[in-house]
Amino acid sequence: MVLFSQKDSQPWLKPGVFVGAIVPIPIMIWRGANGELGADIVATVLNQFGYLTLIMLAATLLCTPLKIITGWNFGIRLRRMLGLFSFMYATLHFLTYLLVDQSLDITAVVEDITERNFILVGFLAFIVMIPLAITSTKKWCGVWDSAIGNACIDWLMSLGV
Numbered sequence: 472m473v474l475f476s477q478k479d480s481q482p483w484l485k486p487g488v489f490v491g492a493i494v495p496i497p498i499m500i501w502r503g504a505n506g507e508l509g510a511d512i513v514a515t516v517l518n519q520f521g522y523l524t525l526i527m528l529a530a531t532l533l534c535t536p537l538k539i540i541t542g543w544n545f546g547i548r549l550r551r552m553l554g555l556f557s558f559m560y561a562t563l564h565f566l567t568y569l570l571v572d573q574s575l576d577i578t579a580v581v582e583d584i585t586e587r588n589f590i591l592v593g594f595l596a597f598i599v600m601i602p603l604a605i606t607s608t609k610k611w612c613g614v615w616d617s618a619i620g621n622a623c624i625d626w627l628m629s630l631g632v
């Protein structure tokens with residue numbers, strides 16, 4: 472199916488998604504400046520960055536199945552940008568927690584990570600995202616396409632995937 476496959480047929484696609492993905496930041500600043508973030512501003516900001524991370528992550532992970540199921544290419548064109556937005560929001564979520572919520576109290580952070588399972592899961596997910604974000608640059612994409620990419624494909628095929 473050729474729907475959404477022409478690179479230049481949707482010049483608005485990437486800028487449009489970029490604006491849609493970044494706009495929660497000025498909205499949050501605006502709401503904060505107008506006292507609309509509730510009594511516990513830190514908790515609201517922390518949770519909103521958490522939900523934004525989750526939304527961007529889900530959108531990133533949907534790109535490839537969308538291509539496989541429908542043949543539409545536009546998700547593939549957006550995947551890298553969406554992935555970087557999920558990493559950006561995860562970093563803001565983590566920094567809000569580490570610097571503002573916990574005031575860089577490493578002992579309390581370690582206690583939280585070891586005692587509350589969902590924070591451990593979030594922390595592990597964030598750690599996994601770091602090398603993915605670093606290797607998503609154009610230079611690294613070339614490496615994935617060549618040596619490492621081929622080695623991964625060979626390995627997956629040897630497992631019968």
Ligand code: HEM
Nearest residue numbers: 517518521522524525528561564565568590593594596597
């Ligand atoms: C991919 C990474 C992550 C995702 C998708 C994620 C997602 C979320 C979401 C959706 C919430 C809101 C939950 C609610 O409203 O009850 C949340 C809250 C929270 N997250 Fe994350 N998170 C991630 C990483 C992290 C990391 C790295 C940390 C810290 C080490 C962390 C610490 C927290 C804390 C402390 C809360 C507030 C919990 C509370 O209300 O008591 N998260 N996260």
